[in-house]
Amino acid sequence: MAGIYIHIPFCRQACHYCDFHFSTQQDLRSRFVDAVQEEIRLQRDFLGNETVETVYFGGGTPSLLPPEELDQILRTLHSTFRITTNAEVTLEANPDDLQTGPLARFREAGINRLSIGIQSFQDDTLRFFNRSHSASEAFQRVEQARHAGFDNISLDLIYGIPDKPLSAWQADIARALRLQPEHLSAYALTLEEKTVFGHWHKMKKLIPADDESVAQQFEYLMAELDKAGYEHYEISNFCRPGFISRHNSAYWRGVSYLGLGPSAHSFRGQTRQHNIANNALYIQSIAQGVVPFTLEVLNDAERINEIIYTGLRTRWGVDPSILKFQFGFDLVDRRRALLRRLEDSGWLMWQEKHIALTRKGKLVADQIATDLFIDDAELAELKKSF
Ligand code: SF4
Structure with missing residues (x-):
């Protein structure tokens, strides 16, 4: 078995904590969609005869792509690889992209799992993060996703936020649980160097939360989710029985995967490939029939x-x-x-x-x-x- 990851390198705006590869300029979007389909064709032998059990659109913000472009990419994947009929097909999405119309079309395109970047249910925190949605919008969009028929929804939350008391985190967990997600991922905030938060930290304008309060929040998270019947199957991941992220658990089990798009990684046995993290250079290279990657051989x-x-x-x-x-x-x-x-x-x-x-x-x-x-x-x- 194998998995496929597709990196969609565009975002509406830059969140202050994020060091993933993305661009807020979308002028290259349609050329990117063509290029990634060409990369699929160029990489058709990478997985040998293995059957693909999971497809994961990550980013960046994959939900920024119009559903018809996602549909095109999925069609190219299906015509190139052996993808099982019950494959898990995940779309990372931001709440502001999940209006009723696109939700229905994402489903028609074959997306059967949503991973929604909520991060917080508090407006002041969302503004501090520079997120592009509000708390009430997030709540509403998860409910709309449910009504649109999505029965496998994961929510992302962030804890360990400077100057935020435990009670704020407790409220976030309570709101998340009210939505009854099948899966929940929770990450402690880190102040990465090349981000706005990293810069503020360097200038001493932002002091990270102390270890003790981060640990207290993590302990609270584990206890609450356990009470609510979730399995804590990976440090940052919890699920209702039967709803493990099949894609991510394949990474942890050392299964081969193909990563497509700028900055995506691929893994096979002893080697890892890292695609170039630059949209324009990626598109240029693919147009010449060359996948631009560096190879890492693991000892x-x-x-x-x-x-x-x-x-x-x-x-x-x-x-x-x-x-x-x-x-x-x-x-x-x-x-x-x-x-x-x-x-x-x-x-x-x-x-x-x-x-x-x-x-x-x-x-x-x-x-x-x-x-x-x-x-x-x-x-x-x-x-x-x-
Ligand atoms: S957190 Fe997500 S939406 Fe925000 S900048 Fe990073 S990739 Fe984009």
């Missing part, structure tokens, strides 16, 4: 660390026998003392033969993963002793 230590990092973020955890079988790295043996310490401190647990994070461990997931990592020198040493 064994990088692959091991990726398995540890992504595995620990999921509720399935890490299966040490895979690391031993594939790379000769006996995690249990090599990290015995550390694993015991983490277990005794209540950060880590054994789930049958997998190691997974406890609720407390999820608060420091990155740190625990880094502590378990292996470097090239240790792996080389290990291989010598085989």
Whole structure:
């Protein structure tokens, strides 16, 4: 099985926290739509004979594309790849694009899952973020999506906002739950360097929320969603039973995927391809029949660390026998003392033969993963002793 990701690199306006690749100039949009279809044709052999189970339009703001352009791209995908009839086809959408007319046409085009960028249900926060919608609009559009027949809806929220009390986050969660989404993604705000927030931070005009209040908000989120019957299946992702994001979980399981469009990544076994993050250069290169990407070949230590990092973020955890079988790295043996310490401190647990994070461990997931990592020198040493 395989997945396809299509990056739509346009946004109405730039959110102050966002460092994804996008342009607010839309003059290249229709040339981009032609180029991405050409890239589909150029990349037709990338997935070999694998069946495509998920298609994901991300961005940027894919819902800015008129439904007929999405329809064209989907038709080209269907005529080029073997896409299963029950494939999960997700569209990331901003609330302001989800009027009743486009909603119906997105469905007709074959979109069966919406991932809606709500971020907050509070107008002052939305203005602070420079989002292009209001809180009431967001609420209303999710309801309209429901009426239009979407039965698999994910909402995105952001927490850890400077100067926002826990009560504001509690209100956001309560409003989100009232909409009964099948899936919810929640991300702690980070002040990325090349963003407006990053700039304000550098100028000392914006102070990040302290770790303790971010942790408190995350703990509240886990407890509330658990009470509401959601499964916490990945650090930032929760779902009602049966509504895991099939596309994202394929990433975490190391399944091959093809990324199309500027800045998209593709993955196959040991290699990752990174498409150029520039709309004009991308279009130019595709017009000459060349997909503009750089190739990254992952070495064994990088692959091991990726398995540890992504595995620990999921509720399935890490299966040490895979690391031993594939790379000769006996995690249990090599990290015995550390694993015991983490277990005794209540950060880590054994789930049958997998190691997974406890609720407390999820608060420091990155740190625990880094502590378990292996470097090239240790792996080389290990291989010598085989
Ligand atoms: S958060 Fe989404 S809508 Fe906002 S700038 Fe980033 S990609 Fe565009």
